[in-house]
Amino acid sequence: DTGVSQDPRHKITKRGQNVTFRCDPISEHNRLYWYRQTLGQGPEFLTYFQNEAQLEKSRLLSDRFSAERPKGSFSTLEIQRTEQGDSAMYLCASSPTSGRQNTQYFGPGTRLTVL
Amino acid sequence: QKEVEQNSGPLSVPEGAIASLNCTYSDRGSQSFFWYRQYSGKSPELIMSIYSNGDKEDGRFTAQLNKASQYVSLLIRDSQPSDSATYLCAVRNNRLAFGKGNQVVVIP
Numbered sequence: 001d002t003g004v005s006q007d008p009r010h011k012i013t014k015r016g017q018n019v020t021f022r023c024d025p026i027s028e029h030n031r032l033y034w035y036r037q038t039l040g041q042g043p044e045f046l047t048y049f050q051n052e053a054q055l056e057k058s059r060l061l062s063d064r065f066s067a068e069r070p071k072g073s074f075s076t077l078e079i080q081r082t083e084q085g086d087s088a089m090y091l092c093a094s095s096p097t098s099g100r101q102n103t104q105y106f107g108p109g110t111r112l113t114v115l
Numbered sequence: 116q117k118e119v120e121q122n123s124g125p126l127s128v129p130e131g132a133i134a135s136l137n138c139t140y141s142d143r144g145s146q147s148f149f150w151y152r153q154y155s156g157k158s159p160e161l162i163m164s165i166y167s168n169g170d171k172e173d174g175r176f177t178a179q180l181n182k183a184s185q186y187v188s189l190l191i192r193d194s195q196p197s198d199s200a201t202y203l204c205a206v207r208n209n210r211l212a213f214g215k216g217n218q219v220v221v222i223p
Binding site for chain 2: 035040041042045048055089091093103104105106108109
């Protein structure tokens with residue numbers, strides 16, 4: 001399977017704990033994006049990377065959130081001191097380097113539940 | 116004003132009928148527009164992209180773009196029960212801005 005993969009698929013944690021999610025993009029894609037989706041809403045942009053450089057961060061990405069893509073391949077998203085409001089589906093997407101016809105392909109998502 | 120608006124409530128259509136979905140966007144400089152389908156509990160799946168004014172057809176799906184009116188639509192012809200899903204309109208300026216989606220229910 002050469003699609004975007006995410007791990008874990010589901011995570012249940014207690015409030016205050018730290019969690020880390022991983023995303024492996026399609027191998028030839030330079031850009032990697034993180035989105036968050038809550039029930040009844042469309043995905044909301046969090047951040048994106050071109051290779052290892054983090055080029056844009058949303059205001060939604062509070063100080064408790066950090067994302068890395070150290071070698072320009074896989075990426076991790078860490079949430080520190082989780083809160084119940086962090087419960088959501090976290091989606092990763094990848095695309096080739098910018099060009100107007102380069103579309104984003106999504107992974108299966110990681111569903112986070114904070115108790 | 117939200118970047119991308121999809122204001123219609125759930126849409127119920129009989130099997131075989133046409134489903135029509137609408138979307139407006141706020142950034143007049145936007146160049147790339149997408150429709151994604153999302154089944155319950157799953158991630159979005161790209162079904163159509165459109166970049167130029169006019170219609171683009173792919174199988175039973177037709178996307179329509181009117182940049183002057185900042186309006187994108189999706190038509191699903193010969194609707195099937197498997198088309199029952201949430202349809203997300205998205206506009207790209209590097210990252211994607213999504214509407215909240217429209218739920219479509221195809222009634223057999």
